[in-house]
Amino acid sequence: MATTGRALLILALACSLYGIGACLAGARLGVTGRGAAWAASGRRAVWVLAGLLTLAFAILEIAFLRSDFSFAIVASHSSLTTPTFYKATAAWSSQEGSLLLWVWLLSVWSSVALITVGRRLKEIAPIATAVLLAFSVFFLGLLVFAAQPFAQLAAAASDGTGLNPLLRHPSMMFHPPMLYSGYTLFAVPFAFAVGALVTRQVGAEWIRATRRFALAAWFFLGIGILLGARWSYTELGWGGYWGWDAVENASLLPWLTGTAFIHSIMVQEKRGMLKVWNASLVLTTGILAIMGTFLVRSGILDSIHAFGASTLGAPFLILLGLMIGGSVYLVVSRRASLRTDYRLESLVSREAIFLVQNLVLAGLAFAIWWGTFFPLISEALTGTRHSLGPPWFDRYTVPFALLLVLLAGVGPLLAWRRATWASARRSLAVPVGIGVATLVLLVVGTDAGRKPLALIMFGLAAVVLGGVAQELVRGTRARRAMSGEAPPAALLSLVRRNRRRYGGYTVHAGMALLFVGVAASSAFQHTSEVSLKPGQHTRIDGYTVTFVRPTAAVGSEKISLGAVLDLARGGHVTRLRTTRGFYPDTTLGPFQAPVSRFFTGEPTSEVGLQAGFTRDKWVDIDVSLGPLQRQLAFRDRQFQAATRVVRSPRQLTAFVDARNAVVGGLARTWVTHPWAANFHLIVSPMVSWIWLGGIVVFLGGLLALWPAPRGAPRRAAAGYRARLGRELADVASARTAGT
Amino acid sequence: MDPARKRTLRLGVALTAALLLAGALIYTSFTASTEAKTPSELAASALPGRSYELTGRVAAGSVHQEGRTLLFSVQDRKGSASVPVSYTGEVPDPFRVGREVIVQVRREGDRFVGAPDSLTTKCPSKFKAAPPKAY
Numbered sequence: 001m002a003t004t005g006r007a008l009l010i011l012a013l014a015c016s017l018y019g020i021g022a023c024l025a026g027a028r029l030g031v032t033g034r035g036a037a038w039a040a041s042g043r044r045a046v047w048v049l050a051g052l053l054t055l056a057f058a059i060l061e062i063a064f065l066r067s068d069f070s071f072a073i074v075a076s077h078s079s080l081t082t083p084t085f086y087k088a089t090a091a092w093s094s095q096e097g098s099l100l101l102w103v104w105l106l107s108v109w110s111s112v113a114l115i116t117v118g119r120r121l122k123e124i125a126p127i128a129t130a131v132l133l134a135f136s137v138f139f140l141g142l143l144v145f146a147a148q149p150f151a152q153l154a155a156a157a158s159d160g161t162g163l164n165p166l167l168r169h170p171s172m173m174f175h176p177p178m179l180y181s182g183y184t185l186f187a188v189p190f191a192f193a194v195g196a197l198v199t200r201q202v203g204a205e206w207i208r209a210t211r212r213f214a215l216a217a218w219f220f221l222g223i224g225i226l227l228g229a230r231w232s233y234t235e236l237g238w239g240g241y242w243g244w245d246a247v248e249n250a251s252l253l254p255w256l257t258g259t260a261f262i263h264s265i266m267v268q269e270k271r272g273m274l275k276v277w278n279a280s281l282v283l284t285t286g287i288l289a290i291m292g293t294f295l296v297r298s299g300i301l302d303s304i305h306a307f308g309a310s311t312l313g314a315p316f317l318i319l320l321g322l323m324i325g326g327s328v329y330l331v332v333s334r335r336a337s338l339r340t341d342y343r344l345e346s347l348v349s350r351e352a353i354f355l356v357q358n359l360v361l362a363g364l365a366f367a368i369w370w371g372t373f374f375p376l377i378s379e380a381l382t383g384t385r386h387s388l389g390p391p392w393f394d395r396y397t398v399p400f401a402l403l404l405v406l407l408a409g410v411g412p413l414l415a416w417r418r419a420t421w422a423s424a425r426r427s428l429a430v431p432v433g434i435g436v437a438t439l440v441l442l443v444v445g446t447d448a449g450r451k452p453l454a455l456i457m458f459g460l461a462a463v464v465l466g467g468v469a470q471e472l473v474r475g476t477r478a479r480r481a482m483s484g485e486a487p488p489a490a491l492l493s494l495v496r497r498n499r500r501r502y503g504g505y506t507v508h509a510g511m512a513l514l515f516v517g518v519a520a521s522s523a524f525q526h527t528s529e530v531s532l533k534p535g536q537h538t539r540i541d542g543y544t545v546t547f548v549r550p551t552a553a554v555g556s557e558k559i560s561l562g563a564v565l566d567l568a569r570g571g572h573v574t575r576l577r578t579t580r581g582f583y584p585d586t587t588l589g590p591f592q593a594p595v596s597r598f599f600t601g602e603p604t605s606e607v608g609l610q611a612g613f614t615r616d617k618w619v620d621i622d623v624s625l626g627p628l629q630r631q632l633a634f635r636d637r638q639f640q641a642a643t644r645v646v647r648s649p650r651q652l653t654a655f656v657d658a659r660n661a662v663v664g665g666l667a668r669t670w671v672t673h674p675w676a677a678n679f680h681l682i683v684s685p686m687v688s689w690i691w692l693g694g695i696v697v698f699l700g701g702l703l704a705l706w707p708a709p710r711g712a713p714r715r716a717a718a719g720y721r722a723r724l725g726r727e728l729a730d731v732a733s734a735r736t737a738g739t
Numbered sequence: 740m741d742p743a744r745k746r747t748l749r750l751g752v753a754l755t756a757a758l759l760l761a762g763a764l765i766y767t768s769f770t771a772s773t774e775a776k777t778p779s780e781l782a783a784s785a786l787p788g789r790s791y792e793l794t795g796r797v798a799a800g801s802v803h804q805e806g807r808t809l810l811f812s813v814q815d816r817k818g819s820a821s822v823p824v825s826y827t828g829e830v831p832d833p834f835r836v837g838r839e840v841i842v843q844v845r846r847e848g849d850r851f852v853g854a855p856d857s858l859t860t861k862c863p864s865k866f867k868a869a870p871p872k873a874y
Binding site for chain 1: 774803
């Protein structure tokens with residue numbers, strides 16, 4: 001099987017190289033005759049590539065599911081006791097498997113892109129296909145020559161080391177495919193932008209054709225980032241969801257520039273403006289997507305997420321250099337074709353707000369990029385490496401985030417081209433009124449006033465939510481007036497017919513909820529680190545926390561030492577259970593450290609969490625094994641001596657039974673003679689709003705991605721004409737009043 | 740105002756804002772940053788009271804708990820030079836001997852004191868697992 005896998009990768013590499021040649025020949029010979037035939041052949045090469053890589057990935061998956069420990073990657077990332085779900089997802093926990101996942105997803109999304117838009121953009125598509133295949137060549141080159149997923153062990157292991165326990169979390173298993181889908185989907189608009197620039201077909205056609213891919217990339221990357229945050233919060237035992245780590249930032253950067261892009265392309269579609277900006281933005285997003293993958297594998301920055309001792313940095317650096325150099329050359333050399341005759345007519349217009357929002361997003365992305373790469377920048381400038389911590393990032397991201405939420409509230413309510421002050425006032429009065437009322441209520445009724453930035457965020461989020469609600473009510477009313485439908489039916493029909501628009505509004509509402517959650521949980525969090533024995537208690541945010549009793553459980557996979565705690569406030573008691581799981585050290589030989597090995601593998605926390613709409617109560621235990629050390633050392637010596645007399649299978653069974661009894665007894669010491677354990681306690685308001693906001697963003701993204709029903713564009717255009725008519729009437733009446 | 744002048748004014752405002760942002764970024768990043776050091780560099784040149792970002796591996800046999808304080812040594816990734824660290828605060832689950840860690844420290848006498856809750860360890864998805872033994 002491994003040989004077949006390797007052969008498939010080599011075939012895929014050859015197929016990609018052929019496809020590039022065919023596409024370039026097609027581009028050179030023109031869109032008809034032989035040129036068209038070569039281009040079609042290049043397109044088919046992408047489909048063949050997707051087929052080959054699907055087979056290769058399937059072979060790797062089968063190897064994991066069958067626990068085929070002749071594969072080095074399976075032996076080092078799975079085991080016989082790994083649950084089936086995690087066996088299936090363990091493939092991408094390794095460098096080699098994750099690279100194969102990357103190129104497989106790229107081939108699949110490239111195929112989908114070429115099926116849906118390849119035939120429409122006859123001149124651009126061959127170049128775009130060649131670019132997509134060039135990415136495949138790069139990653140397949142790594143898989144064939146450097147990081148081989150089908151490498152075999154000289155002698156098959158009887159069992160593997162198992163999947164890291166901390167990765168046994170559903171969020172973590174979906175997080176990489178989501179991130180990689182985002183990264184690879186961004187390659188599609190990048191490739192078509194290159195195609196458009198090379199062929200000088202720089203109108204809005206390539207944007208219209210690939211807009212959905214940019215949106216899908218943004219959607220998947222966002223979901224991936226949020227899943228990573230959720231995993232961090234519930235599994236890693238530090239209680240946070242974002243640490244401003246270099247690799248976390250690297251995933252956020254293309255998402256930010258992607259957000260700017262999916263807004264600014266609307267300006268090019270509707271007004272023919274921002275061509276240079278859009279081309280630059282999509283090329284930058286593509287480069288940042290590769291940079292994210294590069295950072296994880298280069299080791300150039302000290303990141304908790306970087307693969308150790310990776311040798312893949314240099315090839316990635318070459319690829320990035322080519323992408324940056326090529327992009328700059330294309331934009332500069334095509335600047336005449338990208339020039340537009342249209343100008344921004346008014347600062348009170350939707351495109352002006354989109355432009356400002358784009359600048360804010362670009363500024364935010366630049367600040368995060370600067371902070372992330374500051375160790376390298378400072379080393380180049382001063383000779384010593386300096387790094388920046390979370391407070392520095394917070395200093396810049398908070399004001400930028402406030403501005404973005406403000407613009408998300410105002411932008412969609414203004415008309416394209418030029419809004420009159422009267423129409424702007426009419427559109428903004430209710431949302432701004434809701435925002436101000438929210439601020440007043442919070443200042444009067446709560447202690448939110450002691451954190452002004454969080455308070456402003458709450459007010460601005462209320463403006464966004466008020467604006468979205470107002471648009472829904474207005475649209476539903478207009479729909480009812482036209483069709484006479486009942487309100488729910490009118491609302492559904494309105495949304496169904498304008499999915500892109502209302503999907504966007506839903507995303508804005510979700511982001512407002514998410515920002516409220518981030519602001520509240522960052523500003524008003526209470527945290528405490530305490531050492532408690534059973535029966536002792538401590539206080540946090542008005543709660544009395546009592547360590548009720550210790551718990552111990554010995555399972556086939558791990559030993560769990562934990563605690564039951566009661567959190568009491570105002571007569572209400574919440575019971576939380578937290579455990580520390582100790583996995584056996586699978587790197588030791590079968591008779592090395594026969595007893596202590598069960599306590600010295602990878603530890604993992606099971607957090608005690610009660611999530612609520614208003615606040616989360618979160619607790620994590622750290623049980624020190626110090627008091628057991630003497631016993632563990634004694635038992636290790638005792639059982640090591642016993643191994644010398646084990647001769648028959650029967651004696652081995654007796655040995656294992658006796659050792660298991662001792663291990664169980666040692667674990668239960670924690671219950672019978674408990675010692676003090678360290679607890680990390682957090683009471684954090686509105687964390688659930690982050691996940692709730694994420695779900696709303698997810699639904700909004702799905703709505704925007706869903707194809708519109710037939711005929712809807714015509715009706716949407718009619719609606720737009722009606723609105724334009726109303727605004728022109730406003731202008732006319734304002735002029736009449738002026739004269 | 741004539742449109743050309745208006746555009747120039749807007750460009751001027753935008754460029755000024757960009758320059759201000761760039762200036763603020765450069766100034767604050769140099770004033771708020773922490774010097775990153777390996778254990779051998781820190782042992783040779785650390786000044787008392789100054790904060791450093793220490794990166795390296797947790798040295799074998801160096802991890803001890805004293806109440807809520809964790810004592811361990813951080814070793815060069817390639818090499819044997821190490822410095823002792825005492826740390827109080829949240830210890831990430833993946834912390835263990837041999838693992839790569841990053842921690843903010845200050846020199847106090849012969850020991851380096853970690854800033855509370857500043858200890859981070861390599862993300863578990865990026866461990867290079869040791870090859871399993873064939874038995």
